[in-house]
Amino acid sequence: MRLPLAWLSEYVHPGGDPWELADALSATGTEVAGVDRFGIKAEGFEHLVVGKVLTAEQHPDADRLKVTTVDVGEAEPAQIVCGAPNVAAGQTVAVARPGTVMPDGMKLKRAKLRGVESQGMIVSERELGLGDDHSGIMVLPDGIAAPGTLLAELFEISTDVLELELTPNRPDCLGIYGMAREVHAATGSPLTAPPWAGVELPPAGELEGVTITVEDPELCPRFTALVYDDVTVGPSPTWMKARLAAAGQRSINNVVDITNYVMLLTGQPLHAFDLDRIAGGELTVRTAGPGEQITTLDDVVRTLDDQMVIIEDADGPTSIAGIMGGQRSEVVPETARVLMEVANWNGPNINRTSWKLALRSEASSRFEKGLAPEQTLEAQAVAHQLMVDLTGAKVRPALIDVGGAPAEPVVIRLRAQRVESLLGSSIPLERQEAILRSLEFEVAPAEDGLDVTVPAFRRNDVTREADLVEEVARIDGVDNLPATLPRRRDAAGRLSPKQKLRRRAEDAVVGRGLRGIMGWSFTSEAVLDRLRIPAGTQRRAAVRLANPMSEDHALLRTTLVGSLLDVAAHNLARGASDLGLFERGAVYFTNDESPLATEEDHLAVLLTGRVAPPTWADGAPPAADFFAAKAVLEAVARRLRVDLEFRQAEQLTLHPGRSADVYVGDELVGWVGEIHPLVAAAWDIEQTVAMFEVDLGAILDVAVTVAGEEQYVDVTSFPAVRQDIAVVVGPAVQAADVVATARDAGGALLSSAEVFDVYEGEQVGEGNRSLAVHLEFRAPDRTLTDEDADKARAKIVTALSEKLGAVHRG
């Protein structure tokens, strides 16, 4: 909201510069986003003065210009060239002398126009930022002030404006007077009586020819109306235009301007109907029928639902209540009789209608936050005064008031002890009392504190003791509180074993030289298609957003592959050739048993290009492949003390011969493989891309049972015996089969078995492979002899032969 300080100063005048006031407001809970200067600039504003046109003659060399002499309060009149068609001798006008800085930042100088010197400019409203009218110069009432009087003394044409960012709980601050109260409380500067004070309204009653019916008092707690005759619609006076303009409101005509002016001042929206255009003289407030349509002032046909409230006359709907009026009954230049409606609407209902229709207005933005029904009469009072003063209107003798005044105000006990225990610092009772009074709360002493009566305009916001504590604290200054630490009874800050191991897993990957990324949680069907994920599989069970921002972001991801490929493609397209990337983050699956998703914590790695940067000593490190990705995964598993099992597997995303499923025990926890060339091509990647993705959460669940609290194992007292064997196996036998069989046969003494060489060639027969295996034997209680190892090794050789048909080579 814009808060013009010149207007504010009619009610409270803290003085100082606008930034001081901004700081005082910020410190007490009203955020000030900035300070804007409205109108002509402060610098040089003494050059904008009242002038009296003495003569106005045709310019000798220009048809459209006149040469005038203007009394500007100096010994000699000023000669000014003017292009306005309406300039004439005898007018009182506003003259910008050289030195004035106009609202657009232009600084006026002496100039020659078509050879004639001009000592300034006679200004129009538009040039002062007061309106759109540039048909001619602004003509002031005769005798308004002596020539030479500063224009800024007559009108608020130049003012600092605070740009406020109000919180939704304070609709009372959406008016100048409401902010004046806040400034009063924040600065202690005295507050004048409200603008509605002392205005007498006609007594509540009925008016002939006007019928108001409210069908749903829940949605319209109060509806008030005054009717005016003999209204003359015309332009508003300059002072009002200046105030409206500074607040960011265009001037329309005096009646409409009065509704806007009163809303800006009191925070309560109003609506002026042309009574002669209200069919049947009757207004009915009711909920719309489902699908009912209405054309709003902005000429758009809106389709309503049965929770939206409309106002209709005998011919049908005229406005959407609290949000926007209709064209049919708006005030026009010919209007002579006005029905001034000031109503109170149900905030949540207005809010709902406003966002369902995507239709927001100055009125709806106030109503939706919940105004007090009492505010209706405040606004009626101010508007009444202005209608009489500015339009010559005569008010009819009764106020229509449907709904009437609301219930008794609420009294809340504020315990002194509670203030201290919540804030951690005490505020003297007298200070609490003074603060609350400055905010217009009524205060009475109570045995353990204060009994506080909440003013109507704070009724929705302040309902509990904690709310009063906030009021006291914010005005006293929350920033003055001491900085203490909680007692932290029983508190021990530590990561859980699983959280520690999660960091260990991440650090293992970082230690392999990979870069962590953070990709989008969002994905799309198109990405799942590009990944060739078959319909009906788990990774198609994606959570779908009801209101995505785009089709690209319509699903939640079920795999990290998409975001990693996106990032790889982005970087490859920008000159990178070797990439080692990883992501740890959530993937999401629909869940039949819960409305929520199944969220898994995944870890995925992407390698492409060379595994290490080339150097002067090694110009061609190998390119990352299946085994490179597998090696990173194995490094992670080693750090987590978890044994992984790799089983040849096929999925359409991956190279059919270079991919494996990854198991921990019998649980499938992920996969490793080279991305299928067709999938890589869909991301415009031509080189080999090796990846793995695992359910890190599932692996950590196993890891927490074995890692993190590692216990010492004696490996020095009884050294191991190492032996190697080589066997030739047929094409169907995998390395893991050889290792597993050796492990089984080796028994407790075999502490490790690892394949260290693979040979294929003529000597071992077509399709066969020779695998060489390091065997390590160890006993926990003695040093093994060669004979011990030989025996165990012989058993392994026999088992390999019997179970796998392996031929022992040595």
Added chain:
Amino acid sequence: MAVTDRITEIQTEAEQAIAAAGSTAELEELRVRFLGRKAELPNLLRGVAQLPPEERGAVGKAANLARQALEGRISEREAALAAAELEDQLERDRVDVTLPGTPAQPTGSLHVLHQTWRELEDVFLGLGFTVLDGPEVETVHYNFDALNHDPAHPARAWTDTFYVADNVVLRTHTSPMQVRAMEAHPPPLYVVIPGRVYRRDYDATHLPQFHQVEGLAVDEDITLADLKGTLLSFARTVFGDERQIRLRPHFFPFTEPSVEIDVSCSNCKGGTLKDGSRCPVCKGTTWLEILGAGMVDPNVLRAVGSEAYDPDKVQGFAFGMGIERIAMLKHGIPDLRLYIENDVRFLEQFG
């Protein structure tokens, strides 16, 4: 020639040869030639028994002395030659130490947001908080209702919040974990919850996904002053010992009283840079808004539905901060979109 003269002659010849030897290999040859099994001097020694008894003493002694002398010479010469040869070898090994190391060791890092995430966890671990995580796909109950959001609160709008179903959203903040944490754990409770959150906003200053850290402390006697002290510790740990914080009253549905917290700008003095221009980080205000916080609203405690969290018996503070913003302030990152672009030239700059 007397045998002893021959011994002298051999010794002289051998000493000259040893002195002239140019390598340890040559020296080894000389050892074989003069002291080896077939060499003359050892043979003389072995032949002493055949000599007449009166000669035996003198010859044996002379031969022994000669042998010992030669062995000594050889050892000396060997040490000198070995040292020289090592010297030569080391000289030949000399490299250009300014060449890069090889094989190259790629260096990795966590994403800068991830680093900041961990740093924030560590700060609050040090202050006695534990770390929890929670679901990103969340019910309207935990995300809004239990957090005292008015049924018409604008944040609930489909224009602002991602919906999965009528009562299921992508969490718009980490705050739903407040009530979940209280449901799962009795007081006293000191927890932080880092995590990913979502809002329907995508422009130069908003991403639809971002990250927050939620904090919650509930006990019998937690105060707003405790909140201030806790967050002052946080601000100084993360931004530097010289930092101040400022509390400004604010409004959040789930805290009462509510505050926003600013940290003093470290980039400028009094809002201006050395060249007199306005500080671009704090925009001349000397303060940077970093988080929202407050005392847990009684209605939130009530939403737990447990006697242990009766708002007349316990009270607490809660806060929420954006990880992106903290990382931006710490590292001078100018644009949110850099985080999601994941350009390696960006990723490599941190950690």
